[in-house]
Amino acid sequence: MTETIPNNHRRTERSKHAILDATRELLSEGGVRALTVEAVASRSGVAKTTIYRRWRDKWHLALDAVVIDIIPQFAYPADVGDTRKELVVFVDSVVDLLASHLYGPSLQGLVSELSTNPQLARLYREQVVEPRRETLAPIIERGIARGDLRPGTDVRTVHEFLVGPIFYRLLFSGGPLDSGMGTRLVDGILDGLRPD
Amino acid sequence: MTETIPNNHRRTERSKHAILDATRELLSEGGVRALTVEAVASRSGVAKTTIYRRWRDKWHLALDAVVIDIIPQFAYPADVGDTRKELVVFVDSVVDLLASHLYGPSLQGLVSELSTNPQLARLYREQVVEPRRETLAPIIERGIARGDLRPGTDVRTVHEFLVGPIFYRLLFSGGPLDSGMGTRLVDGILDGLRPD
Amino acid sequence: MTETIPNNHRRTERSKHAILDATRELLSEGGVRALTVEAVASRSGVAKTTIYRRWRDKWHLALDAVVIDIIPQFAYPADVGDTRKELVVFVDSVVDLLASHLYGPSLQGLVSELSTNPQLARLYREQVVEPRRETLAPIIERGIARGDLRPGTDVRTVHEFLVGPIFYRLLFSGGPLDSGMGTRLVDGILDGLRPD
Amino acid sequence: MTETIPNNHRRTERSKHAILDATRELLSEGGVRALTVEAVASRSGVAKTTIYRRWRDKWHLALDAVVIDIIPQFAYPADVGDTRKELVVFVDSVVDLLASHLYGPSLQGLVSELSTNPQLARLYREQVVEPRRETLAPIIERGIARGDLRPGTDVRTVHEFLVGPIFYRLLFSGGPLDSGMGTRLVDGILDGLRPD
DNA sequence: GACTAAGCGAGACGGTACGTCGCGTCTTAAA
DNA sequence: TTTAAGACGCGACGTACCGTCTCGCTTAGTC
Numbered sequence: 001m002t003e004t005i006p007n008n009h010r011r012t013e014r015s016k017h018a019i020l021d022a023t024r025e026l027l028s029e030g031g032v033r034a035l036t037v038e039a040v041a042s043r044s045g046v047a048k049t050t051i052y053r054r055w056r057d058k059w060h061l062a063l064d065a066v067v068i069d070i071i072p073q074f075a076y077p078a079d080v081g082d083t084r085k086e087l088v089v090f091v092d093s094v095v096d097l098l099a100s101h102l103y104g105p106s107l108q109g110l111v112s113e114l115s116t117n118p119q120l121a122r123l124y125r126e127q128v129v130e131p132r133r134e135t136l137a138p139i140i141e142r143g144i145a146r147g148d149l150r151p152g153t154d155v156r157t158v159h160e161f162l163v164g165p166i167f168y169r170l171l172f173s174g175g176p177l178d179s180g181m182g183t184r185l186v187d188g189i190l191d192g193l194r195p196d
Numbered sequence: 197m198t199e200t201i202p203n204n205h206r207r208t209e210r211s212k213h214a215i216l217d218a219t220r221e222l223l224s225e226g227g228v229r230a231l232t233v234e235a236v237a238s239r240s241g242v243a244k245t246t247i248y249r250r251w252r253d254k255w256h257l258a259l260d261a262v263v264i265d266i267i268p269q270f271a272y273p274a275d276v277g278d279t280r281k282e283l284v285v286f287v288d289s290v291v292d293l294l295a296s297h298l299y300g301p302s303l304q305g306l307v308s309e310l311s312t313n314p315q316l317a318r319l320y321r322e323q324v325v326e327p328r329r330e331t332l333a334p335i336i337e338r339g340i341a342r343g344d345l346r347p348g349t350d351v352r353t354v355h356e357f358l359v360g361p362i363f364y365r366l367l368f369s370g371g372p373l374d375s376g377m378g379t380r381l382v383d384g385i386l387d388g389l390r391p392d
Numbered sequence: 393m394t395e396t397i398p399n400n401h402r403r404t405e406r407s408k409h410a411i412l413d414a415t416r417e418l419l420s421e422g423g424v425r426a427l428t429v430e431a432v433a434s435r436s437g438v439a440k441t442t443i444y445r446r447w448r449d450k451w452h453l454a455l456d457a458v459v460i461d462i463i464p465q466f467a468y469p470a471d472v473g474d475t476r477k478e479l480v481v482f483v484d485s486v487v488d489l490l491a492s493h494l495y496g497p498s499l500q501g502l503v504s505e506l507s508t509n510p511q512l513a514r515l516y517r518e519q520v521v522e523p524r525r526e527t528l529a530p531i532i533e534r535g536i537a538r539g540d541l542r543p544g545t546d547v548r549t550v551h552e553f554l555v556g557p558i559f560y561r562l563l564f565s566g567g568p569l570d571s572g573m574g575t576r577l578v579d580g581i582l583d584g585l586r587p588d
Numbered sequence: 589m590t591e592t593i594p595n596n597h598r599r600t601e602r603s604k605h606a607i608l609d610a611t612r613e614l615l616s617e618g619g620v621r622a623l624t625v626e627a628v629a630s631r632s633g634v635a636k637t638t639i640y641r642r643w644r645d646k647w648h649l650a651l652d653a654v655v656i657d658i659i660p661q662f663a664y665p666a667d668v669g670d671t672r673k674e675l676v677v678f679v680d681s682v683v684d685l686l687a688s689h690l691y692g693p694s695l696q697g698l699v700s701e702l703s704t705n706p707q708l709a710r711l712y713r714e715q716v717v718e719p720r721r722e723t724l725a726p727i728i729e730r731g732i733a734r735g736d737l738r739p740g741t742d743v744r745t746v747h748e749f750l751v752g753p754i755f756y757r758l759l760f761s762g763g764p765l766d767s768g769m770g771t772r773l774v775d776g777i778l779d780g781l782r783p784d
Numbered sequence: 785g786a787c788t789a790a791g792c793g794a795g796a797c798g799g800t801a802c803g804t805c806g807c808g809t810c811t812t813a814a815a
Numbered sequence: 816t817t818t819a820a821g822a823c824g825c826g827a828c829g830t831a832c833c834g835t836c837t838c839g840c841t842t843a844g845t846c
Contacts, residue, residue: 037806037808038806048809048819050817052808058806108307111368116305160369161360164359167363168359172310172311172321173356188353190389191388192388192390193346193354193386194346194388195346204795206837207796207836207837207838208796211796245799403791403842404791424704433793433794440793441793445792450832501700513762516760517760535781542783548763552757555752556753556754560752563699564702564712564717566713584779584780585778585780586737586779596812626801636803646802
């Protein structure tokens with residue numbers, strides 16, 4: 001047991017988990033409105049000070065809590081030899097996430113802070129937007145190689161085309177986030193609006 | 197006969213304008229963070245009570261203040277005989293709005309409340325989303341009639357395709373809202389991603 | 393019909409009564425806490441302005457409303473040939489008044505304003521304290537004449553001795569204001585504390 | 589062992605004193621009308637929240653502030669072998685208190701709330717009325733033992749006889765609260781009104 | 785029988801204070 | 816040294832009544 005682990009490492013980790021769990025519970029119970037530093041503290045049996053020691057404010061905490069959860073889902077999508085199918089898989093994973101009880105309402109509550117606080121915006125872009133784009137990239141590359149997509153197709157643009165409408169529904173139009181969205185979106189984007 | 201015209205019409209209108217002006221000033225100076233009912237009151241020389249008499253809370257006030265401004269812009273777009281051009285005009289008007297100093301930051305600050313408070317969401321949909329869709333509708337109809345668009349093209353879907361990516365930039369990816377966006381977006385949506 | 397009555401005398405009188413009635417209703421329903429100028433206005437079907445035109449504030453209104461009621465009760469007490477009995481009648485009338493649903497709670501709610509606002513204090517003294525003392529005076533005089541009371545007995549002092557304890561119960565000690573109080577008070581004051 | 593002594597004892601005590609001092613200052617400067625939680629906060633350099641954390645409202649605060657001051661005065665009066673003198677000492681202490689710049693006006697302003705709010709009424713009775721009665725009790729007992737007072741003389745009644753008139757002057761008749769009152773009151777009560 | 789001025793209803797308004805919520809900082813004692 | 820416990824300063828919230836202010840309508844008594 002000559003582990004060079006710092007002094008109170010164990011304790012620290014334990015309280016960190018308790019905090020993040022409490023945060024997720026509160027978020028899925030009542031959205032950001034229910035997310036109060038005091039509520040997190042009392043539910044996790046931790047002092048407010050301990051929370052502030054590790055997170056700048058409740059927004060950073062919330063972002064951490066919900067983002068940690070979803071990072072594993074960004075595994076590179078399998079090459080199934082069919083660009084359309086691969087794109088549908090990509091879009092569906094986004095739809096599923098935003099339709100979930102934890103992530104959807106959390107994001108609704110976070111977005112104002114996220115888009116307004118530069119520090120938080122940077123974090124979100126680094127930890128969510130870019131990883132998602134990097135998940136999409138190989139699909140696009142394979143699609144171009146296969147001749148399914150126009151050469152020069154830009155990942156960034158495709159990404160915006162595919163996820164923009166989903167977020168628009170979540171935040172503004174209130175349209176449903178159902179499982180059919182993937183197909184419809186991908187087909188629309190692939191075919192375009194012009195008649196053949 | 198029984199025209200029940202409000203009693204103190206003049207006074208009411210005067211204070212209403214003062215309040216909305218102050219609201220817009222504060223919003224464009226410091227975004228929603230600077231928008232405090234107390235600040236609005238003191239800047240407009242109006243009592244806090246007067247504000248609360250007319251608006252449920254600062255969110256309704258903010259929505260009113262920024263939305264009233266833009267309603268006139270939703271005039272039906274001219275028929276110029278070219279669907280692509282008409283769509284670009286539509287998209288550019290949205291881009292310009294979101295890129296403006298007042299509307300963009302206001303919307304960033306409002307979106308969380310907007311998507312989370314059902315009452316506010318309804319208002320936004322009725323006063324913004326739907327009018328915008330009704331602006332787009334005749335363009336689509338003319339496009340189909342001219343043979344520029346696939347028969348059966350759905351306004352709702354096109355609307356989401358066109359504005360979703362813009363809002364996504366404003367709120368998440370931080371991409372630029374420049375004047376070139378209109379062309380790129382419209383062409384992407386019209387042509388689709390498949391090679392010809 | 394050469395009455396020099398002001399213009400809208402009838403109307404004026406009607407609204408005055410409506411206001412005072414509403415005031416008494418509110419006072420007996422919820423004490424001074426329920427007495428709101430707006431409540432009086434809406435209940436009496438009168439405009440707030442009309443109320444303020446006639447009374448300086450709700451305290452003057454309340455005083456008027458409850459005092460008008462009791463003035464008739466200050467009839468000179470009959471000479472029944474028995475000073476003790478006459479005093480008991482006097483005290484009982486005060487006890488009954490303070491024990492009533494309208495007057496007791498009203499006075500509790502009014503007393504702070506009454507003792508603190510000089511104008512109101514003067515009114516109360518002129519319209520209540522002094523008339524009451526003048527009711528007591530002939531009893532004392534007759535008592536002295538009969539040899540029931542010490543010559544030189546001061547009305548003011550006797551008045552304070554008799555009513556002070558009643559008000560003390562109403563306002564501070566919370567003791568009961570029952571019908572036995574009259575006898576006990578009068579006997580105590582007449583006999584004194586010393587053994588015979 | 590488990591002495592759960594409050595955590596931030598020092599701080600707590602400091603702010604408590606500051607608050608009570610400010611309260612007393614405001615009360616003696618302008619009576620209850622000047623007693624505003626916000627004024628107390630700003631004068632004591634304490635946050636409004638801190639005040640509300642410890643006192644339910646400004647009435648409880650006021651009661652505490654003025655009552656704490658007077659509790660020490662309720663020491664048991666010395667046995668000087670003369671019932672009349674002891675009673676005069678008792679009455680004079682009450683008169684002096686009510687004649688003081690802090691206590692008199694404070695009580696005038698408090699009495700309405702005091703007699704109307706059951707919780708506050710209970711506090712006042714427990715902390716003021718009863719202790720005062722217990723101060724009087726041994727005087728009465730000694731008086732009876734000495735043969736100065738009728739056997740069976742009731743403390744409660746004597747208390748009401750003695751203090752009732754004082755409060756009546758303070759609150760209603762506006763009579764002077766001078767130092768001669770003690771003698772006059774006590775003699776009146778001891779001798780009664782009947783001729784010898 | 786129409787005219788006209790006082791009085792009135794309706795209710796918006798500026799203002800003061802209320803009591804509450806949640807933030808992020810701080811102090812202290814115990815582990 | 817880190818933590819739990821929790822008091823604190825602060826800024827804003829939304830509410831309750833106050834007393835003042837327009838503004839037309841009603842309504843007598845006058846012409």
